[in-house]
Amino acid sequence: MADRLLIKGGLVIDPSQKLEAVRDVLLEGGKVKDVAAGLSKKPALKDVEILDASRQWVVPGLIDMHVHLREPGRELDETIATGTRAAARGGFTTVLAMPNTEPPVDNPSVARFVKAKALSDGAVNVLVAGAVTIGQKGERLTEIGQMAEAGISAISDDGRPLMNSELMRRALEYGRDFGLAVIDHCEDENLSAGAPVHEGARAAAKGLRGAPGAAESIMVLRDIALSKLTGAPVHIAHVSSAASVEALRAAKKRGVPVSAEATPHHFALCEDDAPGYDANFKMNPPLRSRDDRQAIIEGLSDGTLDAIATDHAPHGPGKKALGMALAPFGVIGLETSLGLALTRLVGPRKLSRRGLVERMSRAPARILGLKGKGSLAKGCDADITLIDPEASWTVELPFASKSRNSPFIGLRLKGRARATIVGGRLVHAL
Template structure:
């Protein structure tokens, strides 16, 4: 196949090559062939499809290292098919699906099933994390060598923290031996038991049980120490607390191989914005104080936080309407993350264009060791996201995701994904 696509006149932003200029991009056979100015006249031979990107940003397809696709086990809330449709709409061309499915993804046969399902159903690329411990029970390590051979892209017990420090130490050592990345959800369950929101004056006002910021930070500090002890890389999921950001910043200064991510809801919203007892505002870790939110913005700006991920966590309307205390944790985010980032980080001058693309594509691709994406360099897979940074819109259910649990419904956003190409194929067009 040598289908030719020419994307013309877009503002091409490719941090990996320090490129930020109006360029044309020629795609041949699903790969990027050439990026330069004035290609349109020379290369628009018969049979070339032209996509006019004038006034738009053209960025490498976004990589989201933290999503929950609910398949198998809860296909009513999301599937690989619907989750990847949502991703495509949000400009995301690679997702890492977490292992807290039912059954838990902790064996080679599970991975084989999921990869086959993705090969037939997925609209964009789906990578799979396998569990660190059998059944995510935090007691016995899974078989890392077999999981690597079966195609695990990372290891994580996400959704459940690895509470046993001794087990995590062995996991980090072995993961390092196998060249696998461990992603840890930092939460000390003895500090967060029974909580449904941040432990602060808003929880006191509502009469609800809160989890203090320290529930996250004590585990962040522990993980940093184990990271330093073992020399293994550890990636910290969804940072929410100012003290966690400070701990990661300090560790990085010392050269500890720790990386971290933050989610749009945590840096766009805080606990005093939660309307009443609305379960669509409940996630884990919870929305915290304004000062935490500001610390996340600083961490994103100075590179302490490497990546932006969604922690896309679909849940049905029934459970989510049960109120703040009883609703399950989690919000969806694939369809709104880029728009929220543009609204909160670009238009409010927290990050530059280049930094945004770094945090949402280049860095997460590098974290997962993906060399053929996260950049628009010739030879890369032709994953492209075209965005209109000035388009104003308001997300509203229904979504392409099977679920609708997001606090961003009804909020005015500035910046919208106009077109998404995956391996040279248009998978979303507004």
Template sequence: MKLLITNGYIIDPTQGINAGKDLLIEDGRVVGFADRGGGAPEDTEVFDATGLVVAPGFIDLHVHLREPGQEYKETIETGAAAAVAGGWTSVCAMPNTDPINDNPAVTQFIIERAARAGLANVFPVGAITKGSSGTELAEMGEMKRAGIVAVTDDGRPVPSAGMMRRAMEYARGFDLTVMDHCEDRSLAAGGVMHEGEWSLRLGLRGIPALAEEIDAMRNCALAELTGARVHLAHISTIGALEAVRRAKSHGLQVTCEVMPHHWSLTDEAVEGYDTNTKMNPPLRSRAHVEAVFEALRDGTIDAIATDHAPHHADEKALEYDHAPFGITGLETGVGLALDRLVHPGIISLERLVELCAVNPARIFNLADRGTLRRGAWGDVTILDPDLDWTFDASHSKSKCRNTPFSGWTMQGAAVATIVGGRIVYRRERVTDPDGAPI
């Protein structure tokens, strides 16, 4: 089976390519580039990418697919459908399912379900501790053998520095990246939004930036002590970015990711008490958003991830205090990046590809991904950076609609998603603005 992507503009930072070329994929792997207009070999499907950007497949390091256990929120199949509709060829599934992915049986289940769905690649991330309870190490070695690509207790951060030290030391032996949700719970205690003038004004309990910062500093210090590969999830604060910047300057193997909502909205959006503005880490103040822009510019931030966290409408219909944290994000992330980072000139298209494909593959050791080198997996994200479109959550492929971005108009979108040489999503321009899976 062959696929030729013709007339596109290739951006592959791993090979320093920024040029109009044709790309040939055969039997799921990249064969190589050809000059435009070379014609298609026999038995080849042709994708005309005229006016479009062709990039290595985007990898979302941070999604919640809810299966097993919370299939009323999302399944691996619906989550994967949302992923490819948003331009993500691969997603990394957080372990806070029910049961928690803290053993190889759950890992295998997720991999089998993903294979059956046959849309995006789904890479399970295992728990650091059994039941993510923060007390006993989970079977990282067995889970790695079953297919996990990293470990984290996301949503329930490892509270004790001693436990985290042991986890980092142990994970090193399996070359697993330790990903941590940075949050000091004693500081965050009971908070539902960013602590600042808006939390005071709205009478909501605040989560201070320091809750994230102090834990990020701890994790950087532990990375230095243990030599582990440490990835800080959903960073949103000045101090945490500063900690990462410092760790990098000291040569530590510390990386971090940011979420589109943390550069698209501020804590002021909570006014009106829309529970679709409630997530953890919370929407921050303008100064923190500026710090995110700066860290995207200067290279401190390694990856863009969505923290796609579907919740049922009934759950989000509760009082702000009681609604769960989290918003969906798979279908809006790339649009928000193009619209609010690339078009205003904060980052280049090439840097976007690094943030969404090249670096994520490196951070979680995903072999032969994040690149269009010969022999790499034929995962390709095709962008139309200039497409004007409006996101309508009611047409979302996710089971849930908990997003603050419904009705937002953006310039730029992923218009086709190719996984293993197979076109799994294609947005029909003009005629079908919502796109349709093929």
């Protein structure tokens, strides 16, 4: 394979350069060599592979800053190999793997294991988040410094909230000192205890305990207060409630260094969409009310919510079979995220094309402090996603993921990744 790849005639959308125009993109040595019109006509261009991108969008590689790859420990649900193949198929060139594996990434050796496994098995770039506390128990801080040396990109106790505010304050301070993003799963565990779904009429009728939106927004408000206190940035994972969006909007206006993400299921679905007790609609935070979903869409639209992240959470079929009350939380999302964003946000003009690239590539790169990603400027990494905005397709099995716990199976979507290029190499093409 040639070391040089020319992506010819696509609509290049790169918010970092305020660029939205038909251009050729030349990749060389794993980097972006040039972005210009008419590159393909230069006679000097030899020994170059050409990828025709006419009628396609050419965008900086998508980054999913919230995935669970399950390795080590739960390889029956997902592995780094299958999870990153799902990422490639969904148009993602980089993912951030959450630390709640078995054992968790709460020390430098597990972090090194995941990094090494990602180099040998990964189809796309895998960044690793380390745990904030040992065993994610919310008691003692991990060796954040040594994990940083081992190459982690963020810290988070995702899946578990950090209920202790003193500990959260220290996490923010050390995260800043070591240059790591701090990602918080906001949930007041006392308010949400035993609740598989959102509190409201649906929960009442089904006899399920419901978690109110306040279980999330209380902790979002706390994190905002701690970020203001310390001056350290904080990133809020999977925002689901209108009150949280409101709090974030106000905090950003005051200049608090807070950022946030929302998942495709929270902008595409609400509690009314969950039929019966199908656990493929069970996630944490839960699908909330219609108004909450509207607030998420508005937050993504005006930038209050910086990023779209999937919270890709594979669970083997046996685990979801026993219904809403017993099954574990979480749904897969890597292979449907882009299609949902195009169909539900860009299609109805809630988000511009450029806004989509901002939410799915540039903002995650900025929040995680990634150099050379989220942009197609000369010298950046040759991570590129080709999007076919017109492709109509149906979400159906088989997935590249090892699991199939998706609430979107059977849904028709418009737009998908036609090709995914990581470090100048084509890792997925339709």
